[in-house]
Amino acid sequence: MSNQLILLSLNRPKLIYVALLVITLVSGLLMLNIQVDTDPENMLPQSEPARIFHNDVKKEFLLSDMLVVGIKVNQSESIFNQQSLADVKLLTDFILTLQGVKQIDVNSLSVIDNISQKEPGSIRFEWMMPEKPQSTEDVTRIESAVERLPFVIDSLVSGDKKAATIYVPVLDKNQSYQIANQIRDYIAQLSKSNTYYITGLPVAEDTFGVEMFVQMGISAPLAALVIYLLMLYFFRSPTLVAAPMIIAMSTVIIIMGLMIGAGFTVHIMSSMIPIFLMPIAVVDSVHIMSEFADNFRPGTERRGVIKQVVAHLFKPMLFTSVTSAVGFYSLILTPIPPVQIFGFFVGSGILLAFLLTILFIPAYVISINENRLYKMQQKLHEIQSLSQRTGQDDSENTLLQKVGRFSQLHKKLIIFGASLMVLFSVVGIQQIIINDNPVRWFKADHEIRVADSVLNQHFAGTYDAHLVFQLKNQSELISAWQKESTILVNNIGLSASQTSRLNQKITESTSTQDIVAASILLDDLLFDAESFSQEAADAMTALSEQTIASLNVFLQPEVLHYIERLQQHIVEMDKIGKSNSVVDLVKTVNRDLVSGQQKDYRIPDSANGVSQTLLQFQSSHRPQDLWHFVTPDYTKALVWIQMTSGDNQDMSLVIQQIEQYIQQHPLPQNISFQWAGKAYLNLVWQEKMVAGMMESLLSAFVIVFIMMAVLFRSVLWGLLAMLPLTITILLMYGIIGWSGKYYDMPIAVLSALTLGLSVDFAIHFIERFRATLKQQQDWQKTIVKMYQEPANAISRNALVIALGFTPLLLAPLVPYITVGAFLAAIMLISALVTIVVLPACMLMLKRFLQN
Incomplete structure (x- = not known):
């Protein structure tokens, strides 16, 4: 062939x-x-x-991916001053005009409700800042109102009152970069009394895509130029x-x-x-x-x-x-x-x-x-x-010949040094920390990293995870209601067509809303019926109400109290700034519905009381906010956890601590929980990647060893061919462990490149050695010849590949820098192991290799 x-x-x-x-x-x-x-x-x-x-x-x-726009006051002691609040209002109004923004869910001081008591038993919902404040009295009024709303503090206004945020939900996260640029352009027109920041995972990811595309157009040509100049020097x-x-x-x-x-x-x-x-x-x-x-x-x-x-x-x-x-x-x-x-x-x-x-x-x-x-x-x-x-003495060939003589004369010292290096690497590998965070893909001075750092210092956190609770036996409750309802309907005494119509409605029911619809249909049919059994009809109504109450589990005070206690535990944890849930809405509305005093900032004692607070909230300007925390049938609830770190290590620790709490304090009966949110998804794929990389590395290692044994028709020669690969992989990952560098996505992929390229040099060296030995019939002469053209070609290749990756060191994106630095090191280390350690081992095993 x-x-x-x-x-x-x-x-x-x-x-x-x-x-x-x-x-x-x-x-x-x-x-x-x-x-x-x-x-x-x-x-x-x-x-x-x-x-x-x-x-x-x-x-x-009804959740959306969010951009976070931060406004930090420059000189004033507080964000609550006329100019800064005016800028918040102007910027929010502009954001509401942008295409690709989900206007109804934009969140800032100017588009939230101030909740207060109108009179006992009645709530007033007024826009917090419908227009720019015209006086210090307006500013004071806004500040006082904000202080009474726990879900605003550390979310829309920092606890130290130095900054405010605008949460910008996007319809398509792939438009985040474009929307962020439009916001930046408008910010340039605002006053200079504030510093503005834009961050959030969607804009970080989309910005990375734009800069990645640019980097592709720069790094590849630069690599080509470096490789060309190197080969021009060689040839x-x-x-x-x-x-x-x-x-x-x-x-x-x-x-x-x-x-x-x-x-x-x-x-x-x-x-x-x-x-x-x-x-x-x-x-x-x-x-x-x-x-x-x-x-x-x-x-x-x-x-x-x-x-x-x-x-x-x-x-x-x-x-x-x-x-x-x-x-x-x-x-x-x-x-x-x-x-x-x-x-x-x-x-x-x-x-x-x-x-x-x-x-x-x-x-x-x-x-x-x-x-x-x-x-x-x-x-x-x-x-x-x-x-x-x-x-x-510094020419390429002369230097290589010196390396060859050193390898022959000090083979025991070299092998001892390589053994120490392996031991050093094994200990370092045990210290590797698996961690990643898309925001860390940018350099520390990148505007997104800076914004992320500043806003997470002042606010509860720009990273979110969702703890979702749900009723486990919903289908069983509905099935039981269907079975009993069918019996009762047949005993009510409606006409055959009416009974059939109602039974069909019952059979098709799958949710609380369907049960309510069936109850309404029953009332309509009873109104038209000439005669019926009131007792059976009342039993049917009572059964439906009881089933609805059982399904509306997140209206029950004891369940909300559990979530309240869990939230109190959550905010005490490291890296978590805040958590929000339906409990916060219930307690806020209840306070102003009852007395307006802090003593009534609590969960009502009955499900009807809870329901009343939520009905009141739905008359606000932003009723849809309720459905961010519970589903309309109240069978599912969400706790929104705000974190100051998006690192997988921190997300993993949060999960561990919360699940430990739930284990020690069991959930109410028939309620389960599950995790969602971007921070959680990042953790999932990182763990899968690490496990997958380990599996692929071990599989490929075995396959390559078999190939080496087949190529050289010798298990011993095959093991020697794997030596540069093994030492290089161990040393690189040992250095990662000792240096404290996180094991992230780019680092994980390097294992494949190390495996693929480190063995190349060994194959060429061993194959050329065996061919030359066959001609020379003398080990000493063969070794001398190996440090001429073969070692020369290996060193050239190592330099070409290593320096070919150096343009990545100039990239503004951390994954590219990481890959460039480590790949250059991998090539140089594997080449050195091949021309220094491998010959020393071959000489030590000479009598076994001659057989």
């Missing part, structure tokens, strides 16, 4: 050029359909139960170096085009595909060009040289490409769709780059003008001769 591919390349170079050009152009056109997606919710499959429940909760409780021929650059660019365009053409969106993971493939795609080309440059001499027939070189390198290049691809294909085992897509297309890109290298490089080399090849060779020889004449 290898000979057929090489002959195709050498005999039909124009066909190779045309085919590559056409495929690349078509793929480039497919990229025009690009769609960017940075929603962490999509880290979970649509069938994920936690995601389904979260979206059901949003629908049932001194712009013409020759153009070949691997063509392969790299074509690989990236084809793979991205296929991915986008297949309908996949560009997520944070897949946005890194170009920067991953760019350096990896030139690896095989560097090996070929390195050996070609060493073997080609003026007067030799280049066709024969390139054919011999490619044939010689085909097997190790094939296995390194396959093992690298396996490392990325292993990501398909994770339960995270964007990671699966990333793994599949990077793995496919590696195999494509190998195929293009085999087909394109020979065709390109035989098409180059011979004079250019001679000039390249002349430059390389001049540099080598100059180094030898001047006795320079």
Whole structure:
């Protein structure tokens, strides 16, 4: 097969050029359909139960994704001054005009009700700030009113009165960036007496998508430039170096085009595909060009040289490409769709780059003008001769030869040092902290990070989690009502058609509203009936009322008291600023309904009393706010938890502490609870990703080891080939643990790249060593030769890949910086282990390897 591919390349170079050009152009056109997606919710499959429940909760409780606009006073002692409140009013009015904003749920001082007592037994609902305050008296009135509303303090106004917020619900979170920019433009027209901040997970995610798209257009070309300059330094021929650059660019365009053409969106993971493939795609080309440059001499027939070189390198290049691809294909085992897509297309890109290298490089080399090849060779020889004449010790080859001698002379010391390094790494791995937060994807000085920090200092928190309570036996209660009701209806004495109509209504009932509708229908039928059994009708009415009371569980005082106690426990926990529920509305309305005094800020003693407070609230300007905390049938209730941190570690601790409280203080009978909210979803996908990454890493590790054993037809050689991979993975994750760097999404993905690339160097080293040993029949001479062209090619590849990722260090997005830094380190460490530790181990095991 290898000979057929090489002959195709050498005999039909124009066909190779045309085919590559056409495929690349078509793929480039497919990229025009690009769609960017940075929603962490999509880290979970649509069938994920936690995601389904979260979206059901949003629908049932009429919840929306929120932008948070903060207004912090600059000089005045309090946000309660005429100018700042006027700015809040003006900005709120502007936000209400924006398309994409759910106006009815915008929340700020100017669009909430001031709840007060009109007279005993009667409530007054008035707009808190219907217009800009005209005097200090207006300001004082607003401040006093705010102090009486617990659900406003630390939500819309900070407890220290230094800041206010506007909550901006969006109809589509993908419009968050656009809406935020419109708000920023308007803010520029307001007074300079306040500082403004915009944050919230939707705008953070959408902003990341915009900046990610920009970063794609910057990092990939920069990586290409760095790689080009490096290879130009190594090979001194712009013409020759153009070949691997063509392969790299074509690989990236084809793979991205296929991915986008297949309908996949560009997520944070897949946005890194170009920067991953760019350096990896030139690896095989560097090996070929390195050996070609060493073997080609003026007067030799280049066709024969390139054919011999490619044939010689085909097997190790094939296995390194396959093992690298396996490392990325292993990501398909994770339960995270964007990671699966990333793994599949990077793995496919590696195999494509190998195929293009085999087909394109020979065709390109035989098409180059011979004079250019001679000039390249002349430059390389001049540099080598100059180094030898001047006795320079810092040349590439001389340095590598010194490394080789060191590895031979101090093999025991090297192995002892490597063992200490492994021990150091194992201890560090045990200290790894798994954590992530989309807001941390930005640098600390990014405006979103700054806004997040400032607002979480002054307010209860910009991150939310939802604790959802629901009646467990709703269907059983309704079924029992249906069964008993059918018996009673048949005994009421209505006509056959009336009885059939009422029974059909009862049979179709599935909710409290349906039972109420059936009761209304019964009253209508009784009004038209000529005669009926009053006793049976009364029994039917009593049964319905009793069932409705049982279903309306979140009108029952004892249940609300439980939620009240739970909320009191919640606010005492670290990282939680506040919680809100229907209990807060009930107590606020009850206070002003009874006496207006704080002693009546409590839950009424009866379900009828609770119901009365909620009926009163529904006459306010914002009756829909009630349904954010309970469903209209009162079978479900939601506690909105505001957190000052969106870190998964903190969310996990909150869950643990609340569930421990519930275990120690059992819920009222027939009530269950479940979690929802963005902070919770982030925790779910992070945990699934970590478990999935571990599974994929172990699976791929075993597969790669089997491949190594098969390739070298020896378990011992296979184990040696895994040495650089094993040490590199352990050391990198050990450093992460010791440094305190969180194990987040980018770090997790690095395991696949480490597995895929670290073993490449070992394959080339061992394969070339065994081939050279077969020729030389002498270990000492073989080792010396290994530190010439083979080690030279490995070091070049390590530098090309490592430095190829350095443009990511200049990115404004933390995941890109993390990937750039750690990948550069991975390449350098794995190359060093390959040319220092691996030979030392081989020499120690010499007598076993000779058998």
